[in-house]
Amino acid sequence: MTLRMVAGRPIAEDAEDLRHWLSSLTGCPSVTRAVLATCEEPVHDEPLTWFYVEADAQAGVARRRCLGCGRTRHLLDSEEHWTAPHMWQCPGCGQSIAEVAVGLHEADDRVEWVVVAARCVECGMISGLTDVLVDRLPLDEVLSRI
Ligand SMILES: [Zn+2]
Ligand SMILES: [Zn+2]
DSSP: OOOEEETTEEEOSSHHHHHHHHHTOOSSSOOOEEEEOOBOOTTSSSOBOOEEEEEETTTTEEEEEETTTOOEEESTTGGGGOOOOOBOOOTTTOOOOEEEEEEEEEETTEEEEEEEEEEETTTOBEEEEEEEEEEEEEHHHHHTTO
């Protein structure tokens, strides 16, 4: 793992570093699993990992739009209480394309907490996007809705 800090913000070399960063968060429920968000629409030869993201940390909602096919996916039940936040922009370089990873806190095979972070594909800066308490959902269900 090769995290550097620039002006107090972590910089990740690649998506793997983003997952490591989520797994090492402190001051919150422990992240027991960190998953890179992908778009696996049949139009893609292989899963894509570049997205535009919108997230509201206060409301605990997020969604991402695949750069390749334009398909939008909401995090969990975000669509039901969507607050129309601004599109994420990298605080380091200002552009808006990100890799997205989701950290999960699991207990007894149930997911209790979800945290979402983005990595700027241009400069590598990591941004925390939002986190959501989850009502002990099965892992498979959560993985299908991130
Ligand atoms: Zn896609
Ligand atoms: Zn950037």
